[in-house]
Amino acid sequence: MVARAAMTSVGAFVATVLAVASALAAGASVPADRLSPERKASLVHLLRHDCGSCHGMRLLGGLGPPLTAQALEAKPGEMLVATVLYGRPGTPMPPWRGALSETEVRWLIDLLKSGELQ
């Protein structure tokens, strides 16, 4: 029976997160201010309505954990960016790479951590 996960071991997941985090820290990404206002609006729409199907439209949680600024406060931004891009094995959190660029994910994480959407 295949577990519904992109990677089967927690070790592999942690290794990937660390690798991604260091790659991201190297600063290869496009700055978020290059995102158009239209794209930003569609990202917020995606966040509320599609991420919201598990995390709640008001980001207070559901099948997935809450995404409020308080809930994310103690979590490093790079880890959150990696979680969104690569998903979370063993949970329903899917990888969003392909649909979202690293710049877009970083902008979304900053927005969530700012608490502006609450």
Added chain:
Amino acid sequence: MTRGMRRVCRIVIAAAAVLTAGFGELRGTGDLGVVVERASGRLQVVDSTARISLGVVEGLGDLSHASVVYSRDARFAYVFGRDGGLTKVDILTGTVVARVVQAGNSIGGAISGDGTLVAVSNYDPGGVKVFDARTLELVKEIPATFGAEGARSKVVGLTDAPGRRFVFSLYDAGEIWIADFSHGDEAAVTRIRDVGRQPYDALITADGRHYVAGLFGEDGLALVDLWHPELGARRILAGYGRGEQPLPVYKMPHLEGWAMTENHAFLPAVGRHEVLVVDRRTWREIGRVPVHGQPVFVMARPDGREVWVNFAHPRNDTIQIIDVESLTIRHTIEPGPAVLHMEFTPRGDEVWVSVRDADRVDVYDTATYRRLATVAVEKPSGIFLTARAHRIGL
């Protein structure tokens, strides 16, 4: 009649039509329903004969992922909000008659067959709360505790079952519980353990006999025969993915509207562009239908001749219609961006479709697949017609 008199008559008739398109006149509820406006915390009460909205009911809290059940007289809608709100709405007057905020985070509910108890399944704190359907006073709380440390599980897939029972699944614990209120308001709870990893939703067959929970954590489903709960849960469609990696799942399938025809059950495959077809007597797979995307709702038209399917993000602008004899796609329609839900009129001649990102509910003729009408609804999600009042498990 002079031309002038005819004109006056026409004006009077038109004025009467305007007056009756609203709350308050003497009428039945059999062709009414509600549509959830998920972003604004409102319901629209709709008339499925006239294909219009009769009005708006506000103040219902966070209705993202809201669902609705009906009183047995089909006058009152019980609305289950995401924020733990449970609201009883009179759809004839468009008013809130009772409301409680009973938990921090909720996922849906059910009403007992005798219409006296309303149960809500909660994520936080994990468990089920049961209320008096008349007053919304708390009757019983059932914490979904499991494991040595008494952790509480998120509860999903809550349905009513014959004999004043509720059946539900524990997402974190991998269990199915049956709460039996047949001897009064003190529930006798039967726990079925080890049903499989991460049950995410469930349904009960229209006869109330079989409860089927879909599993997210593995390929397969858990089946409980409620005529013989002592036999526990049986795994069906185990390993339906045949060892292949599933696709990422951007929206969980919903099992409440699972399609049951006379001989077949049509089930969404998780993480696959497939609808699985099962023989209802043996519960063995007899086929699968390749479809446009990952199925969310798989619903039989009430006459059982066709099965309509909508899909997960990002392929959610399309509905496909499966011919149940040939198990092939008979027709494909593209209603618009983010098709979230479908609801057939009671005999299946028409279907109402929520097109969230177009702020529309469209009504289709199911014989011609032509759009008959459009109702303006802000960010529509679930559509609930009152015929559900008289169905087990809805």
